[in-house]
Amino acid sequence: MYHYLRKLLESIMYKQILPFSSPSPLSCIIIKKAIGEYNIQADLSSGLEVTLEDDVDHEYVIASRDIVYNGEVIHQWLVKWKSKDMIDTMWDDDFTLRTQFPHFSLEDKAITVVGGNDRNPVPDALIWSKMSTGLPIEIVSAAREQNYASFCRLDIDIHRNIPHVHLHEKRENKDKWHGAEIQIIIEGNWTTYRSKIIHYMRQMAVITPYAQFLFKFITDLSDKNVTIRFARRTDVMPPAPIETKHHPSAVDILLIKRLIAETSKKTLQQFLQHEFINISKSYAERLIGEMGPDFSPKMTAKSLTSQQIVRIHQLFRQAKFDDPSGDCLSPAGEYNLRLGIIKELQPDMVATYSSSPQVFEGHPFIVEAGISLGGKDVKQVPKPLIWVLPGLNIFRFANRIPLLFEQGADVVTRTAMKKINWSTYKINQMQDKIGVFVSIVSTKIPFKGTGKEYIGDDITEISSAVQSAIKQCCLQLRSKIVKKLQARERQERKRNLTRYIPDASRAIMEVLDEMAQDYDPKRHRYDKEDDELVSKVASHQITEATFRENLSQYVEQVDYEMALEYATQTGVIEEPREDIYLSSLEGLFNYVDLHSPVFIFRLAT
Amino acid sequence: MSERKRRRSEAAAPVASISGGSTLKKPRRQDSHAQGLRKHLKSDAEILASIREMYEASRSEASSSKAVSLSDLNLSSACREVSDRDVASVQVAIERTVLAVARSILAGSGFSFDVPSRAASNQLYVPEIDRIVLRDKSSSRPFASLSTVRKATITARVLSLVYAVLRRDIHITKRDLFYTDVKLFQDQSHSDAVLDDVSCMLGCTRSSLHVVASEKGVVVGRLVFTDDGDRIDCTKMGIGGKAIPPNIDRVGNLESDALFILLVEKDAAFMRLAEDRFYNRFPCIIVTAKGQPDVATRLFLKRMKTELKLPVLALVDSDPYGLKILSVYMCGSKNMSYDSSNLTTPDIKWLGVRPSDLDKYKVPEQCRLPMTDQDVKAGKDLLEEDFVKKNEGWVKELEMMVKTRQKAEIQALSSFGFQYLSEVYLPLKLQQRDWL
Secondary structure, three states: OHHHOOOOOOOOOOOOOOOOOOOOOHHHHHHHHHHHHHHHOOOOOOOOOOOOOOOOOOOEEEEEEEEEEOOEEEEEEEEEOOOOOHHHOOEEEHHHHHHHOOOOOHHHHEOOOOOOOOOOHHHHHHHHHHHHOOOOEEEEEEOOOOOEEEEEEEEEEOOOOEEEEEEEEEEEOOOOOOEEEEEOOOOOOHHHHHHHHHHHHHHHHHHOOOOOEEEEEOOOOHHHOEEEEEOOOOOOOOOOOOOOOEOHHHOOHHHHHHHHHHOOOOEHHHHHHHHEOOOOHHHHHHHHHHHOOOOOOOOEHHHOOHHHHHHHHHHHHHOOOOOOOHHHOOOOOHHHHHHHHHHHHOOOEEEEEEOOOEEEOOEEEEEEEEEEEOOOOHHHOOOOOOOOOOEEEEEEEEOOEEEOOOOOOOHHHHHHHHHOOHHHHOOOOOOOEEEEEEEEEEOOOOEEOOOOOEEOOOOHHHHHHHHHHHHHHHHHHHHHHHHHHHHHHHHHHHHHHHHOHHHHHHHHHHHHHHHHHOOOOOOOOOOHHHHHHHHHHHOOOOOHHHHHHHHHHHHHHHHHHHHHHHHHHHOOOOOOOOOOOOOOOOOOOOEEEEEOOOOEEEEEO | OHHHHHHHHHHHHHHHHHHHHHHHHOOOHHHHHHHHHHHHOOOHHHHHHHHHHHHHHHHHHHHHOOOOOHHHOOOOOOEEOOEOOOHHHHHHHHHHHHHHHHHHHHOOOOOEEEEEOOOHHHEEEEOOOOEEEEEOOEEEEEOOOOOOHHHHHHHHHHHHHHHHHHHHOOOEEHHHHHHHOHHHHOOHHHHHHHHHHHHHHHOEOOHHHOEEOOOOOEEEEOOEEEEOOEEEEHHHOOOOOEEOOOOHHHEEEEEOOOOEEEEEOOHHHHHHHHHOOHHHHOOEEEEEOOOOOOHHHHHHHHHHHHHHOOOEEEEOOEOHHHHHHHHHHHHOOOOOHHHHHHHOOOOEEEEEOOHHHHHHOOOOHHHOEEOOHHHHHHHHHHHHOHHHHOOHHHHHHHHHHHHHOEEEOHHHHHHHOOOHHHHHHHHHHHHOOOOO
16 A cells, blocks of 8 residues: 555656756646646556557547637637648637638547647647657556556657657566656756746645655756755545546537437437436436427437537526536545645645535536645745745645646636735735645636636636635634734733833832922821822832832733633643654555544554 | 815815916906805995894803803713813822822732723713713723733823923923833824823813923914913914914913904915904904814813803815814814813804805806715715704705715805905805804
């Protein structure tokens, strides 16, 4: 069990990051995507081995997407043309393609229609490595309990857009290592994008405390070398998501067409019932009834015309369906998020919260949030590392992948800046070092812009879920902060009270001194005790020092009483605390796991 | 707020004067109306007769009406008021307080002051005497608490400083007081606030503590009085007028042949009236505090009103702040409510400039200003105030102001000529007995 992930990521090392010359920020995105890829397919334990697509068509669609241009949604296709190089591929508008090539069936040619959301990052990385260095990538992978590992060295044939395998062999795997190791060599501009790359790694480390990263930057100038190790702090990985079918509210016409093409179900009713979630048999019949006279439950799904599909799509949009469950999502988990924040930032306080699954447009989503306060001081951190600065420090994750650019417009930034009244929670928005970590996982991340680097704040379901998640964290922090403030007040009470003793004593003494000047023992101006007091002042038996002493004693006594009261109220005895880390156990044991949302207790037997 | 108001008035004045200048060259229709009003003016003798009538009425009213004090009223809750006290009694009060504190410290139980609360929640408007007074809620200010230790120390310090001042029988300003221990007080607002607390605590007025604010108010006109023994004739003070002495005790032997007191909101109008020797044409005393009135001006007005038994007419801007300033003269400010009996002059007549005058005198549009949302809110708040509610005429005027959302400064009248105010507007107002 322990070996489960041990080596999984140790090997994502940039063995030779060459002197970067390309000014393009793309290098940075590539690294991001390359690492990000790991995240998507982290669970290789199910025997998944890297397989290669050999049967690639010559002329095909690489991907499709929707962009918003001048307020209009435009569907675009990334098409590989027979006569052109892979690097020449460009996004083309649906309209342009269809008018210029009326016989070119886009849907049929689509191999990976990615729903306009996530492009597959590995081809990106592959193409980039080919373009910048021309060096092949190397992959080693092994499934659990497999006594061999498969090794593959390949690059991409850009002209034919097929993998070009240099070497594919089985290798010895005596110690039953399992996992995947990918070595990729790319070129990029280190000087300019250094901070971004490291920031990205750091964010990765926050969201995946179960992974270990080693980052090295090696040059001839040894003083410019950078080595950062992101240590592993847990063995607990987020549970693998459960495969799900599409929710009827979330599909578009193209997807319905594809599902019809792929379905094994014969009739329309079976198709509806089995290819979508939350449509029961009776509901499928009702839906078909609603569709109109052209439809019947027994009609074959494959015979549906385009107009009929449009009608189905229309009805899917209008009809009410039960919300999808969140089982198909793979959130990092409150435990991991918390651990990651503590591990990477070492904050004074941290609070985490995980929302229950919620829904927008048929897509389930979960918002996980963490708020940290304080953290390592700028001076205590080696230069290239990120730290938290006074004010809001936003860390965004979409499907557990860090978002790096275009932070200002993001739903998380906007919510944290505008919709949270930090002072309510005794947090000073300008001076406290606040870390805001929000991870949104969903079957569809509603990215804005072409870079897919931020999520707009126009989807009310998401923006209010983000707001409430941050608020929940703040509420947890508030009680901690209040306690801390009380403790500090207790500590400083004595000092603050003592500070005013000289002023108070002097003020009183000044009046008494003047009174004493007029003192006449034979004349009784005041009552007996007062007279006595004034006479003592006149004879210097009572001086300013007397008042100081008395007040100091009084302050001591008050402080002691208040401390007692505080202790009886809270009942907590503050022992000095120290940080401890438990290192992982070597060897094989049988475990009993006790789960809680924020921790897991594991007993070795 | 007075600061803002003053700045605003200064900014607005040139605008009004420019338009006034142009209208002189090129008379317009509304000007002819305004100038036409001039014809309605009767001879000064007749106007004087009208004023004299008011003067007599106010005198007889003053002599017949008995001063109502708080103790005469059977209020459900006990109220606190302060009174002028002589130096010796204030000294004794301080000595008592300090001795009690000293004994408490020596007994090992620290010390604490019992300070009457001056918060708005502890204030009460008493319609019978037309003033704001304090209820008897008080809060303790112990040395042992972190939240009050600073205030307790400052209170002790202010007590000792005031005591020293009283023993030497001198007067100091609030600024002097602050500078004697800048390190402890940190900000003058802190020492000022504690000073008010102290006078509340000792049950005397702030002037009895011999701590005064610097001069602000000015008086000119048919008044003769002595300032620290020097005879002052306010008709011979030039245009600037005589500064109102900050400590009223210096003032004595008030004499006057005036028929009324004219209270002017600000300096510009005051100067116009002083330069035109308005007080010679219609015997009167002209007073201004240049914006929000300070304690000295209020005390002086009160003194004149009670000793000379003169009616008081007010000339303020036609905006909510003008009325607010009027309310401070009449019912006291919230801050000094504990001292309201010595500071307030009830029964001030609102002569102008009233919202209804704007149309009556056809003040040109360019001299009227639109009210901001804040102004409207202030106006609506005023409508809720008791001192406004009890005067029907005022309510009507205020409602009109809020409805039209227009305000105007006294200087708006300068659009008909710089001297329109002193030559036409005021005489006509007096002739028509047009006050509320």
